[in-house]
Amino acid sequence: MEFRRNSKPMTAEQRIEASKQSASVRQTLMDTMLVPYPQFRDGITFIRKFHVPVEGGNPSTGRIGGLLGESRVGKTEICRYFVSQNPPSYDDEGESYPVVYVQASDEMKLPSLADRICIATGARSLTVKHKLVADATLLRLAGSKTQLLIIDDAHFMYDGRNQTDRRNFISFVKMVADQKLASILLVGEDSILDTIEATPTLSGRSFVSETLHAFSKDDEKKNFRSLLLAIEDRLPFSKSSNLTEKGISDDLHRFSGGLIGRLVNLIRQASYSAIDDGSAQIMREHLRDASRALVPMHPDRSYRYFDVGAKK
Numbered sequence: 001m002e003f004r005r006n007s008k009p010m011t012a013e014q015r016i017e018a019s020k021q022s023a024s025v026r027q028t029l030m031d032t033m034l035v036p037y038p039q040f041r042d043g044i045t046f047i048r049k050f051h052v053p054v055e056g057g058n059p060s061t062g063r064i065g066g067l068l069g070e071s072r073v074g075k076t077e078i079c080r081y082f083v084s085q086n087p088p089s090y091d092d093e094g095e096s097y098p099v100v101y102v103q104a105s106d107e108m109k110l111p112s113l114a115d116r117i118c119i120a121t122g123a124r125s126l127t128v129k130h131k132l133v134a135d136a137t138l139l140r141l142a143g144s145k146t147q148l149l150i151i152d153d154a155h156f157m158y159d160g161r162n163q164t165d166r167r168n169f170i171s172f173v174k175m176v177a178d179q180k181l182a183s184i185l186l187v188g189e190d191s192i193l194d195t196i197e198a199t200p201t202l203s204g205r206s207f208v209s210e211t212l213h214a215f216s217k218d219d220e221k222k223n224f225r226s227l228l229l230a231i232e233d234r235l236p237f238s239k240s241s242n243l244t245e246k247g248i249s250d251d252l253h254r255f256s257g258g259l260i261g262r263l264v265n266l267i268r269q270a271s272y273s274a275i276d277d278g279s280a281q282i283m284r285e286h287l288r289d290a291s292r293a294l295v296p297m298h299p300d301r302s303y304r305y306f307d308v309g310a311k312k
Helices: 012-019 023-031 038-051 075-084 110-120 130-143 163-179 191-197 221-232 246-256 260-277 284-293
Strands: 064-068 089-091 094-096 099-103 148-152 183-188 208-211
Touching: 012 023, 023 260, 038 064, 038 075, 038 148, 038 183, 038 208, 064 075, 064 191, 075 099, 075 148, 075 183, 075 260, 099 110, 110 130, 110 163, 130 163, 163 183, 183 191, 221 246, 221 260, 246 260, 246 284, 260 284
Parallel strands: 064 183, 064 208, 099 148, 148 183
Antiparallel strands: 089 094
16 A cells, blocks of 8 residues: 655745646645654654664564554554555565554444455455454465554444454454564554553553644644644745744634644645635635635634634
8 A cells, every 4th residue: 555645845946846737736745745743753753663662673573552642633644654664565475564554444343354454465355254354364464474563543443332343353453462473553542542451461461652642832832833834845836825924823723723634634625725726825715715614623603714804
């Protein structure tokens, strides 16, 4: 699975050149934009150390860890980037998938998770009987020489589940760890930690975790401004969009709640309109219209985002 990202900042000259590209190219630049903000670097460092505990050493196996935090804090982007830095390889012995990434969902059963793991390792979905699914998946991970299995939105495997589904998922995670085929990173909301703590067979494995938090406007105002500047450096427009201007930056933080995912989604939506309009920059009205199309972090119908002269 490829996760190519537009992660490099552009100079003023490069941004002018990018603004002259086709709408399709500019949209792709926005859709693949990646900014290495502080939480991003913290998350990447944690996964890297979880994967290979000693620099220059060997990948760990049989460990269970967690990358935790509320929705839209940027966990998925972090995981996908890490996968892109550990791509599949091919040799005389076949394909190797050192890091495998899959996403869980609220209606998923164990066979569906197994299918996703097999597809992520270049295989077709499984056709074995339900009771053999876990064993077949372990064989697939072994054959793919997988070192780290990342399960995103892993809280869906446990929250609100009936006892059978919950037990199946817990047993599968334990089985992978017991076989020491790979380490497992559970990514999702903080409730994952509750599941681990309530399950002795998992909690006794020295579970390690990192929790990512949203930007606080007061405590991390400088970092939020730096993030906006970094986004500016990656926008395919010839002029600055003035994202750090006080009125705009305050509304960006209020709308997103300091969550990178919500912030990028808003700016990306506004950029589409700006490209369609042939604008040299993202204007306040583009941000205003985007904010009306998306759901803010803290809905307040009386608050008018990005309106000039509006009473807040």
